[in-house]
Amino acid sequence: MNTKNNSSDWLYTISPKRKLIDLNFKEIWRYRDLLLLFVKRNVITLYKQTILGPLWYFIQPLFTTLTFTLIFNNLANIPTGNGIPAFLFNLAGLSCWNYFSSCLTGTSNTFKANQGLFGKVYFPRVIVPLSVVITNLVNFGIRMLVFISFYVYFKLFTESASQALPTASVVLLPVLIFLMALFGLGFGMIISSFTTKYRDLTYLVGFGVQLLMYGSAVMYPLSYFKEKLPEYSWLVEYNPMTTFIELFRHMTLGTEQFSLASFLYAGTVSIVFFLIGLIVFNRTEKSFIDTV
Amino acid sequence: MKKKDIILKAENISKQYRLGLVGTGTIKDDLKRWWFKIRGKDDPFLTVGESNDRSTKAESDYVWALEDINFEVQRGEVLGIIGKNGAGKSTLLKILSKVTSPTTGEIKTKGRIASLLEVGTGFHGEMTGRENVYLNGAILGMTKKEISSKIDEIIAFSGCERYIDTPVKRYSSGMTVRLAFAVAAFLEPEILVVDEVLAVGDAEFQKKAIGKMQDISRGEGRTVLFVSHNMAAVRSLCTRGLLLENGKNVFESEDINLCISEYLKNEPHSNLTTKYLNEDKKFGITSIKLTSNTNVFDVNDEICFDLKLSQSIVDEYICAFYVRDELGEVLFFSESTDEKLVITKDDNNLKFLFNAQYLLVGFYKITFGIKSKSGNLVDVVKDEITINIVDTYRTRSKRPGKIILPTIWKKVKS
Numbered sequence: 001m002n003t004k005n006n007s008s009d010w011l012y013t014i015s016p017k018r019k020l021i022d023l024n025f026k027e028i029w030r031y032r033d034l035l036l037l038f039v040k041r042n043v044i045t046l047y048k049q050t051i052l053g054p055l056w057y058f059i060q061p062l063f064t065t066l067t068f069t070l071i072f073n074n075l076a077n078i079p080t081g082n083g084i085p086a087f088l089f090n091l092a093g094l095s096c097w098n099y100f101s102s103c104l105t106g107t108s109n110t111f112k113a114n115q116g117l118f119g120k121v122y123f124p125r126v127i128v129p130l131s132v133v134i135t136n137l138v139n140f141g142i143r144m145l146v147f148i149s150f151y152v153y154f155k156l157f158t159e160s161a162s163q164a165l166p167t168a169s170v171v172l173l174p175v176l177i178f179l180m181a182l183f184g185l186g187f188g189m190i191i192s193s194f195t196t197k198y199r200d201l202t203y204l205v206g207f208g209v210q211l212l213m214y215g216s217a218v219m220y221p222l223s224y225f226k227e228k229l230p231e232y233s234w235l236v237e238y239n240p241m242t243t244f245i246e247l248f249r250h251m252t253l254g255t256e257q258f259s260l261a262s263f264l265y266a267g268t269v270s271i272v273f274f275l276i277g278l279i280v281f282n283r284t285e286k287s288f289i290d291t292v
Numbered sequence: 293m294k295k296k297d298i299i300l301k302a303e304n305i306s307k308q309y310r311l312g313l314v315g316t317g318t319i320k321d322d323l324k325r326w327w328f329k330i331r332g333k334d335d336p337f338l339t340v341g342e343s344n345d346r347s348t349k350a351e352s353d354y355v356w357a358l359e360d361i362n363f364e365v366q367r368g369e370v371l372g373i374i375g376k377n378g379a380g381k382s383t384l385l386k387i388l389s390k391v392t393s394p395t396t397g398e399i400k401t402k403g404r405i406a407s408l409l410e411v412g413t414g415f416h417g418e419m420t421g422r423e424n425v426y427l428n429g430a431i432l433g434m435t436k437k438e439i440s441s442k443i444d445e446i447i448a449f450s451g452c453e454r455y456i457d458t459p460v461k462r463y464s465s466g467m468t469v470r471l472a473f474a475v476a477a478f479l480e481p482e483i484l485v486v487d488e489v490l491a492v493g494d495a496e497f498q499k500k501a502i503g504k505m506q507d508i509s510r511g512e513g514r515t516v517l518f519v520s521h522n523m524a525a526v527r528s529l530c531t532r533g534l535l536l537e538n539g540k541n542v543f544e545s546e547d548i549n550l551c552i553s554e555y556l557k558n559e560p561h562s563n564l565t566t567k568y569l570n571e572d573k574k575f576g577i578t579s580i581k582l583t584s585n586t587n588v589f590d591v592n593d594e595i596c597f598d599l600k601l602s603q604s605i606v607d608e609y610i611c612a613f614y615v616r617d618e619l620g621e622v623l624f625f626s627e628s629t630d631e632k633l634v635i636t637k638d639d640n641n642l643k644f645l646f647n648a649q650y651l652l653v654g655f656y657k658i659t660f661g662i663k664s665k666s667g668n669l670v671d672v673v674k675d676e677i678t679i680n681i682v683d684t685y686r687t688r689s690k691r692p693g694k695i696i697l698p699t700i701w702k703k704v705k706s
Contacts, residue, residue: 010400010401010402011401011404012400012401013399013400013401014387014388014390014393014394014400014401015397015398016393016394016395016396016397016398031430031433033435034431036436037426037427037436038427040423041416041419041423041427044419045416045419048418048459049418116413117414117431118391119386119391120391120407120409120410120413121389121391121407121409121410121413121414121431122389122390122391122407123431123433286392286393287392287393289386289391289392290309290310
């Protein structure tokens with residue numbers, strides 16, 4: 001009798017039934033300390049037992065940008081438009097691209113990389129991809145510092161950057177960064193959910209991300225691509241990353257035109273990817289340990 | 293029994309697994325499942341699974357790791373879940389700790405469940421002991437504030453104070469386990485789910501860990517679900533038992549000792565073939581029982597037997613038994629004439645006992661027999677009773693040899 005009366009005040013139920021979106025925000029909030037500790041772990045363990053330590057955060061983007069400038073601008077003569085220094089142009093594109101791609105690859109192996117952890121203890125699984133995105137945000141912040149330093153350097157000591165001026169739309173920069181994160185996170189969660197059962201996707205992501213970079217207007221302006229290869233330009237144009245990178249350069253360096261339509265398009269795609277990612281991720285997290 | 297305060301209730305829990313490789317063929321099954329689902333029908337594969345007997349050949353690709361498990365746990369109770377390898381204990385714990393979801397059925401709880409299926413989950417070798425305490429604590433569901441308030445106790449309990457700011461990769465494996473268990477020991481959930489984690493660490497630490505578990509359940513009144521193959525630990529910790537076999541709940545008892553005996557009865561070394569050497573079976577042993585309701589004995593216990601005989605046709609006879617170890621070697625032999633006891637044909641009830649202190653920890657099988665005064669065997673009941681000697685308080689460690697004899701040690705003044 002007693003149990004019947006009490007049946008209403010069960011705290012929670014473990015059952016096979018699942019809702020389409022079963023995000024328990026209260027629970028995620030309760031685990032916020034774990035999120036921060038994961039971020040801390042990711043940041044501090046990356047360069048432990050290295051001599052240069054956190055300096056690597058600066059060295060990496062510098063050398064990649066230098067190489068890109070040498071190959072694509074000095075050797076292949078790709079114009080940057082508006083007479084912006086090629087180094088700044090590449091640094092801007094690469095910073096964005098690296099942010100997106102590390103969010104994507106970092107979250108895409110969530111289930112596989114954390115199999116041991118997920119198999120032993122429960123916490124909201126979405127914490128792990130979130131921690132990857134926040135960790136990358138920290139890295140992105142460091143890259144932005146590098147970017148700003150060089151920006152100031154080019155402004156003060158050279159004539160070449162006279163055209164480079166931030167536009168008023170720079171106030172939308174946080175939104176842009178947020179949308180890029182959503183896109184990378186959503187895409188990554190979709191991939192990680194499918195790789196638990198079908199490993200094929202791991203290989204696809206490996207070279208797919210590299211190929212995607214060439215289709216994301218990282219080392220060339222979209223206008224130049226349209227001019228040279230008009231029949232393929234739709235491929236690059238419909239890629240939301242192209243929009244994000246173009247917009248980022250527009251906001252910070254004043255290249256090209258600001259197009260609200262493309263901004264809305266890329267934003268919508270990101271949000272849709274994120275929502276699909278959440279749904280798929282949620283469906284997977286309950287049973288993946290049996291299929292992984 | 294007063295008002296029942298049920299904190300956790302499992303109803304018809306089942307879990308199905310797919311056998312063999314998950315590779316080709318899964319898309320086909322997935323599509324079929326999906327096709328049934330959109331038409332609003334039940335999953336077609338739920339009807340095909342077989343019971344989970346590891347040793348028999350499978351007919352179907354699907355198997356039930358757990359089948360219709362029902363149980364209730366009251367607040368403050370320590371439920372021991374025992375069973376052979378592959379009985380479904382770990383699967384049940386995984387479902388309880390939400391690592392995987394059941395195929396059917398549901399579990400309702402009134403408290404937060406924290407699970408300890410492994411110590412040191414999420415430890416990162418590059419981070420220091422202190423950093424790992426925070427990370428591991430957060431993974432187990434503690435907040436940073438909670439950990440900060442307990443960090444000194446945790447470090448003291450682990451006994452790793454000197455190394456606490458050294459990366460964990462420099463730790464010995466024992467130290468890692470100590471630190472990891474210390475974190476878990478200071479968890480404060482309403483329900484704690486513990487898998488075989490006490491099997492690690494040295495004897496001193498195991499004792500400490502069992503003591504801590506006792507504090508958690510008795511002192512602080514928290515509910516614990518405990519899985520172990522260590523019957524000594526189960527016996528000293530648990531108040532109730534649940535025995536699983538091939539994914540089914542075969543035995544449940546308020547008395548943990550009964551549950552352990554039931555489990556040990558199914559051990560392969562005990563077999564119940566009784567063979568009468570006197571063909572006409574007119575006379576013999578009718579029953580042989582332990583007087584206690586358990587066959588698990590501590591090294592300090594007395595082991596007492598009740599022997600019942602049918603009406604004798606022999607005037608005078610001798611009763612005997614011998615004890616064999618797990619390898620089948622006879623350790624010792626005893627008969628009623630040792631005590632100059634004369635048993636005549638009217639004595640149908642006998643009692644005899646010996647002390648477990650001479651035996652080492654392990655399983656022993658006991659064979660009983662009667663013979664006539666002239667030495668002719670009348671009846672033998674072979675390996676009828678299996679007893680398990682445990683060392684609950686670890687007063688003696690594992691020693692070489694087969695038996696322990698009380699020895700006198702003296703200092704001699706020269």
